[in-house]
Amino acid sequence: MAPTKHRPDAFPLSETQRTLPIALLRAREAVMERFRPMLREIDVTEQQWRVLRVVQEAGEIDATQLARAxxxxAPSLTRILKTLEARGLIALHRDAADRRRTLVNISAVGKALLHEAGQTSAGIYKEIEERLGADRIADLLDALENVTQDLDLSNADAPDDG
Structure with a gap:
């Protein structure tokens, strides 16, 4: 890794192009620019897509867990859920055991949309995998998962396993 250049009058910060937040954002943009045409075609935002995918995988999920996953x-999720419900893509209902909890399910219309878009999404993933390689993607996902776990503030005081 090349050393960071510092000018005497400069702040003691790394060059932006070599900072983790900027690098992660650039990588995210490089990936998402491939998916955005598909999302525009089905009239779904990136956040709505993530919500739909999580609900699809969960089957039924509490809104708090959904926001995290x-x-x-949470304030954005409330707006997203209202929009998705109005489009008939999800169903919302109160938990019978705890009326404060909102549970979210994917609707038949939502399943159909995800199935249709899933074909296009799978093609995009295949193109990315062809460029990067399956092993490289798996290694990157593992590394990012480890970074997330290591930096998770909710686990900051947890004892090390080692």
Whole structure:
């Protein structure tokens, strides 16, 4: 890794192009620019897509868990859920055991949309895999998962396993 250049009058910060936040954002943009045409075609935002995918995988999920799993802030999730429900893509209902909890399910219309878009999405993933290689993607996903776990503030005080 090349050393960071510092000018005497500069802040003691790394060059932006070699910072983790910027590098992660650039990588995200490089990936997402391939998916955005598909999302525009089905009239779904990136956040809505993440929410739909998580709900599809979960079958039924509490809104709080959904926000965390889809990487969406709770106020944004409320708006997203209203939009998706109005389009008939999801169904919302109160938990019978705890009326404060909202449960989210994917609807038949939502399943159909994801199935249709899934064909295109799979093709995009295949193109990315052809460029990067399956092993490289797996290694990157493992590394990112480890970074997330190591930096998770909720686990900051947890004892090490080693």
């Amino acid at each position: 889809a990487c969406v802030l």
